[in-house]
Amino acid sequence: NAGVTQTPKFRILKIGQSMTLQCTQDMNHNYMYWYRQDPGMGLKLIYYSVGAGITDKGEVPNGYNVSRSTTEDFPLRLELAAPSQTSVYFCASEGLAGGGETQYFGPGTRLLVL
């Protein structure tokens, strides 16, 4: 199993551009999450999904959108990039039961918005 994979690894955007961060897991996990990590701030939850077709907002959803058309994929969309979205983005997945199980993290996408 590859686990959780994320693409791209790095990206530089100009203000106002859009992009999609890809996340795929091959563990048949129902639960998937997007976090952003800023220096000294820990991880903040952006969006999460409890299964295909079901998504919900986390702590910091503004400026982002998600979709979950399949169990495997959970892309994160930035429509109008802003400097405040410069961060490291992590996708994670969690097993069938969720809540208290182990979250498995991808390697991250480093985004710089100029």
Place this chain on the structure above:
Amino acid sequence: AQSVTQLDSQVPVFEEAPVELRCNYSSSVSVYLFWYVQYPNQGLQLLLKYLSGSTLVESINGFEAEFNKSQTSFHLRKPSVHISDTAEYFCAVLGAGSYQLTFGKGTKLSVIP
């Protein structure tokens, strides 16, 4: 809602010395508690977790943490650290019935040879 406080942002320690990384939480409901570790330029990996039962939980690489409900703490300890333990450690809490992990701000452990 839950919150997590990691009191130390950086902890330097000599190799083979003991270390304690502190974590306190607040919650109005019962909680599950986790410690994750992040090595440089990598994602987070679960180190250990407390769900129920024995309040002392251990990892495979010598770390342990004890859930103390009265002090709302879940401190991480290791009796003798190695250079390879250099990483950032995150404490996290999950409220019962919730799907959202709340992370602390992290503690950077630097092991000095």
